[in-house]
Amino acid sequence: MRVTLRSGAPIAPGHGVSLRAILDPPPGPASPGGYDFARDAWFDRVGAVGLALTPPQEIDPPTPSLALKIEMTLNGLRWRLAERLAEDLRAIGQARGAGLVAAVTTSHQDWLDPADTDDLRNSGLAHMLAIAGLHTAAVTGFVFAAIRLLVSAWPWLALRVSGKKLAAFGGLVAVAVYLALSGAHPPARRAAVTASVAFLAILLDRRAVSLHSLALAALIVLALQPVAVVEPGFQMSFCATAALVALAELWPRRGGLIQAPWFVAWPQKIKDVGLGLIAVSFVAGAATGPFAIQHFNRMASYGLFANLFADLLASAVLMPALVVAGIGEALGVAPVWFRAPLAVAGWSGQGILAIAHTFANAPGASHTLASAPPIALLVSYLGIVFACLWKGRLRWVAVPLALAVMVWPRDPAPAAWIAADGANAAVVLDGRAIVLKPTVRAFASEAWIVHRGLIAPFDPDAEAALAFDCNKMRCLPHVGVTPAIGAWWTRRAPKPEVLNDLCRASAILILKAQVETPPSCDGVLVLRPSDFARGGAAEVFPSATGDGWRLDWSSSWRGLRPWTGQVLHQ
Numbered sequence: 001m002r003v004t005l006r007s008g009a010p011i012a013p014g015h016g017v018s019l020r021a022i023l024d025p026p027p028g029p030a031s032p033g034g035y036d037f038a039r040d041a042w043f044d045r046v047g048a049v050g051l052a053l054t055p056p057q058e059i060d061p062p063t064p065s066l067a068l069k070i071e072m073t074l075n076g077l078r079w080r081l082a083e084r085l086a087e088d089l090r091a092i093g094q095a096r097g098a099g100l101v102a103a104v105t106t107s108h109q110d111w112l113d114p115a116d117t118d119d120l121r122n123s124g125l126a127h128m129l130a131i132a133g134l135h136t137a138a139v140t141g142f143v144f145a146a147i148r149l150l151v152s153a154w155p156w157l158a159l160r161v162s163g164k165k166l167a168a169f170g171g172l173v174a175v176a177v178y179l180a181l182s183g184a185h186p187p188a189r190r191a192a193v194t195a196s197v198a199f200l201a202i203l204l205d206r207r208a209v210s211l212h213s214l215a216l217a218a219l220i221v222l223a224l225q226p227v228a229v230v231e232p233g234f235q236m237s238f239c240a241t242a243a244l245v246a247l248a249e250l251w252p253r254r255g256g257l258i259q260a261p262w263f264v265a266w267p268q269k270i271k272d273v274g275l276g277l278i279a280v281s282f283v284a285g286a287a288t289g290p291f292a293i294q295h296f297n298r299m300a301s302y303g304l305f306a307n308l309f310a311d312l313l314a315s316a317v318l319m320p321a322l323v324v325a326g327i328g329e330a331l332g333v334a335p336v337w338f339r340a341p342l343a344v345a346g347w348s349g350q351g352i353l354a355i356a357h358t359f360a361n362a363p364g365a366s367h368t369l370a371s372a373p374p375i376a377l378l379v380s381y382l383g384i385v386f387a388c389l390w391k392g393r394l395r396w397v398a399v400p401l402a403l404a405v406m407v408w409p410r411d412p413a414p415a416a417w418i419a420a421d422g423a424n425a426a427v428v429l430d431g432r433a434i435v436l437k438p439t440v441r442a443f444a445s446e447a448w449i450v451h452r453g454l455i456a457p458f459d460p461d462a463e464a465a466l467a468f469d470c471n472k473m474r475c476l477p478h479v480g481v482t483p484a485i486g487a488w489w490t491r492r493a494p495k496p497e498v499l500n501d502l503c504r505a506s507a508i509l510i511l512k513a514q515v516e517t518p519p520s521c522d523g524v525l526v527l528r529p530s531d532f533a534r535g536g537a538a539e540v541f542p543s544a545t546g547d548g549w550r551l552d553w554s555s556s557w558r559g560l561r562p563w564t565g566q567v568l569h570q
Contacts, residue, residue: 001048002041005056014076016061023050028420028536028564030444032554033371034451035295042563043227074180081181081326082108085342092339094346100128101349104314105322107131107183116353122360124285124303125310128352132187133194133237134311136178138319140195143167143174168202171195174323181326186225187233193217193224194241211245211389214238232295236288239384243287246388247279281308290380290405297450299367306359310352318348369406370453376408410453414539416483417448420554422510422532425475425485427467431455434467436475436487444537474498476505483507483540483549508540508549525549 003021011017026041026049041049064072082102089098099112109117109129120126127134147170151163175195182188194217198208207213218238221228228234285304293299300306325342359365383401390398416427424441426433426448433449438460449456457463469476474494477484486506488494493515494502502509503521510527511517517526525548527538535553543550558564 001050002046003050003052005052011056011058012076013079014072016059017056018059019056020053021050022053023048025049026563028558029554030420031417031448031451031537032539032552032557033374034447034537034554036558036563038563039227039558039561040231043225075183078106078181078183079108082106082111085325086111088339088342089346092343092346094343094350096353097346097349099349100353101318101322101345103129104131104135104318105326106181107185107188116356119353119356119360121298122300122366123306123356124300124359125306125352125356128310128314128356130187130233131178131182131185131191132233133191133241134314135182135319136175136188136191136195138315139178139323140171140174140199141315142320142323144171144199147171165203168199171199175199186228186231187237189225190217190221190228190234190237193220194237209245209248211242214241214245232291235381236291239287239291239381239388240284242388243283243384244280247283249391251276251279277308277312278304281305281311286402287384290377290384290402293369293405294371294377294380297368297371297453299369300359301364301367302359302362306355310355313348313351313355318345318352321345321348368450368453370410370413371451372405372408372410376404379404379408412541413452413454414541414552415549416485416508416540417445418485418510418527418532418538418540418551419444420532420537422487422512422527422529423489425487425510427481427483427485428454429467429481432457432463434463435460436464436468436470436485437489438464448537474502476501485510485540487511488513525551 001021001023003019003023005019026038026046028038029036041047082105085102085105086098089095089101096113096116099109099116102111103109107130112129117129120128144167147167148163151158151161151166157163175192179188179192184192194214197213197217197220201208201210201213221234281304285307289299321341321344325345328342380402383398383404386398387395387402413428413431416425417433418425419441421441424435424437424445426435426445428434431454433445433452433454433456435445435457438445438457446456464470467478467481469478473488473490475485475487475489477486484505484507486502486508487510488499488502489510489512491513493513496518499515500518500520503518503524506524508525508527509517509521512529514528517524532538535551535555536558537554538551541550541552542548555564
């Protein structure tokens with residue numbers, strides 16, 4: 001079960017709790033073709049979601065199984081480590097960076113300010129919050145380089161063992177430790193598999209960075225988690241990595257070093273590194289852009305520059321500093337030489353948040369785009385894969401295909417939307433979404449607005465009042481609102497005169513009460529709870545003949561799957 005607690009200090013992970021909560025089956029998509037939380041919950045073995053009615057009380061649970069006991073112990077360790085990191089950073093005056101530092105170390109975002117989270121998303125740096133390829137590569141790469149350096153600095157050992165293979169083994173250990181500390185979420189698991197394949201390739205005298213090793217990592221991930229193929233994280237991470245491997249194959253390599261004064265060699269080296277970083281940021285952004293638009297409906301105008309600076313700061317400073325500081329925190333010791341890297345990590349976290357704030361608040365920083373038809377994402381994906389795999393000039397033919405999501409014509413926006421349980425609705429007027437009850441099912445209505453690329457109301461209550469006459473019991477559309485949606489929100493039967501008013505004013509009527517409709521409802525599309533139980537959320541379109549309305553239900557997009565039925569186990 002996944003239960004949301006009310007405000008207040010929660011009990012730390014790893015303890016047994018007792019509470020009262022309202023439970024429901026995992027919800028389906030907020031709109032047809034939208035994100036299906038119930039599908040992911042089914043594969044994650046989450047059978048119910050709910051809201052806690054009472055504060056959690058700590059109890060002694062029944063004796064857990066060995067696997068559950070290990071998981072609870074790890075969760076408790078992760079929480080204590082995040083607490084200690086946040087407290088130590090506050091103690092040295094790095095309170096603002098504490099939230100990001102704790103998030104990239106343990107995945108706990110409890111210490112991250114919501115405003116900073118919004119800045120990271122609007123600047124194209126949302127990937128900083130999910131421990132994935134960037135974090136794993138930086139941590140394990142630092143461990144690999146550090147071990148190689150230490151072996152090389154000890155001549156006796158360097159002559160007797162392979163420093164590269166010993167470092168690869170150390171990298172595998174770092175992968176396992178970081179995966180456990182991060183909570184082993186799906187993005188972290190995918191990154192761990194990819195890094196492990198690379199280190200195993202080194203141990204077996206194979207190329208660590210190649211499309212073959214990437215394909216092997218993708219097959220392992222899909223064997224362990226087949227549903228990953230439809231998840232944005234899998235699509236974005238492997239397409240970005242494939243694009244970067246293809247870039248590495250194309251990147252020109254200089255010959256032998258020439259002897260030159262430092263004031264000639266260093267500017268050349270800085271220029272080469274700068275061009276390389278720009279190319280990496282551009283290629284990775286281009287490879288993940290179609291998926292970000294299709295799944296998240298968001299395009300960051302300055303994402304290239306934000307990632308250029310933030311990724312460099314995270315991979316070169318933040319994560320290596322956290323490796324050193326994290327060892328000290330985990331061992332429970334904090335001498336001065338452990339405090340120094342922790343302070344560096346705090347400064348780096350503040351720097352990344354400052355970069356995110358700067359680019360998120362620049363003019364035209366973020367644009368919302370409607371999702372393209374599903375075929376467009378498939379075309380973009382095939383274009384990216386062809387450009388990565390094909391060698392020769394013919395690969396550039398795939399570039400227009402890769403841009404399919406951006407240029408593909410969008411379907412006409414619906415005229416209205418109705419929530420999955422009929423508890424809310426919205427109409428589209430001049431490209432603006434007018435929500436009948438702005439505070440009810442707000443997450444679902446916002447998700448639908450973003451999915452369709454509509455303009456969100458600046459003052460939802462005022463705009464709703466201009467189009468509808470609503471109270472706690474019912475909503476009546478004003479004259480001229482199309483489609484004229486009326487609603488009776490409660491299970492209590494309305495008075496006959498009220499029901500007649502609703503029928504006469506509405507073309508579509510939502511009824512939560514089980515009542516017989518009067519003759520005045522003839523010709524009105526009446527929707528009852530049974531309709532929503534079968535169909536879920538709905539979008540309203542003009543009928544083909546133009547004299548009525550057609551509903552597109554989310555159930556028709558989901559199909560018959562194990563997670564689409566509401567089966568209660570007694």
